[in-house]
Amino acid sequence: MALFLSLLLIFMFPSSNAQGPPSPGYYPSSKVGSIGFNQGFRNLWGPQHQNMDQGSLTIWLDRNSGSGYKSLDAYQSGYFGAAVKVQSGYTAGVITSFYLSNNEAHPGNHDEIDIEFLGTTPDKPYVLQTNVYIKGSGDGNIIGREMKFHLWFDPTQNFHNYAILWNPNEIIFFVDDVPIRRYPRKIDATFPLRPMWVYGSIWDASSWATEDGKYKADYRYEPFIGRYNNFKLGGCRADGPASCRPPSGSPVGSSGLSSQQYAAMEWVQRNYKVYDYCHDPRRDHNLIPEC
Structure with a gap:
């Protein structure tokens, strides 16, 4: 019986998952200095649902309002991060x-990552x-490019980058410096190029x-809280x-990933990816030619 239980635990919680992804070998977050919230951002809405304490920003949602913030500057490219x-x-x-996003500059015709x-x-x-998103959702034909993941840790227990x-x-998405998704520019029509x-x-x-x-949302459990620190612009x-x-x-130049980074990304996608718009048979693939 003990052997059966041991085998069952190994099957349910394989050791590779428990240990997290293989090392990406390169840590882009270390190349960008951290800034305080007020150095790079301001409240956008719900100021009464936003609080700063010892460098950490807390925002919350209740039945009255949520809250949001925005960078002081628009950017045409860069590395943007926060611990959440x-x-x-x-x-x-x-x-x-x-x-x-550039929704405020291009309402109904915006880009978003x-x-x-x-x-x-x-x-x-x-x-x-x-x-x-590329060039908007105001025409009634929302064309998202969603890729969804579970995480190899509990994001409620600690801050992660x-x-x-x-x-x-x-476009590369990182979690704790591990690339989880790379979205290359294949044609201009499927890539955001305007400042955001x-x-x-x-x-x-x-x-x-x-x-x-x-x-x-069940407001018997309010307030719902999000915490942010270690901002990077x-x-x-x-x-x-x-x-x-x-x-x-990556260490390989202005674009692409190293073989070690690709291996880490493939591990994440193999073990934790739960949805990929390119593989959704319900989608009209004429609208997502990059797939």
Whole structure:
């Protein structure tokens, strides 16, 4: 019986997963210095639901409001990151996010690069959604490019670093310096090229966030809290010199990943990817030619 239980535990919790992904061998977060929130950001909405304490930003959602913040500058490329800790317990319908967008400059025709924690029920893990929008969703034909992951750790227990690297050649999403997704520029029509600001927010997306809207935000559990620190804005500002070069996401040059980084990314996608828009038979693949 003991042998059976041991084998069952090994099957349920393989040792490679327990240890986390293989080392990426390169740590782009170490190339970009951290800044305080007020050095690079300001409140955008819900100021009464936002608080700074010893360098850590807390934002929260209750039945009255959520909250969001925005970078002081627009960027044309760069490495953008923050350490985030999300709330445990019942968080269905609630999204805690860190993203790039130019929605305010191009309403209905905007670009966006998202990292979103999709709230959940206590018996299920958080979903980390990555997404890319190009030239808008105002025409009624929303074309998202979602790739969703579970994580190899509990994001409610500690702060972990999440980052977006965006340059003219590619977008790379990082979790604790491990690349989890690379979105290359294949054609201009499927790649965001206009300047964007950096945002963070917590808000109610009950209509779709948790299992396609099956579970809604339940304000008996309010407030819902998101915590952020270790902000990084290593970018080329939109009004900066043309000679500016954004930080690299890898040791191999201005684009692409090293073989060690690819191995780490493949491990994550093999073990923790739970949705890929390119492999969704319900999608109209004429609208996502990069697939």
